[in-house]
Amino acid sequence: MKKHCEIIEDLLPLYVDQVTNTETKMFVTDHLTECERCRQIKAELLKNKSYAVNMMQPSPTEPSPYELAFVKHIQKSRRWSGASFILLIFLFSLICWFLV
Ligand SMILES: [Zn+2]
The missing domain is CATH 1.20.5 (Single alpha-helices involved in coiled-coils or other helix-helix interfaces)
Incomplete structure (x- = not known):
């Protein structure tokens, strides 16, 4: 299982950005259902991604x-x-x- 975690950890940024193919997506999803550690890593990536998206968008009140x-x-x-x-x-x- 540890070996899968390392593979999943490598794939998670792609999985979060939704650029994986269907098989990889299913593989990661299956793993996430049974691995708390990788779910936490995914949650952290999602948090960082939304922070990065917010940083890239300028405030509508300030030019x-x-x-x-x-x-x-x-x-x-x-x-x-x-x-x-x-x-x-x-x-x-x-x-x-x-x-x-
Ligand atoms: Zn894992």
């Missing part, structure tokens, strides 16, 4: 750093386009003033 950087970029380019429009009008007025 991500990418969103903040994008908003700053837009604000900066708006500022520059406004300033260059004013400068263009000023230069156009100067040219007109010299021509007249």
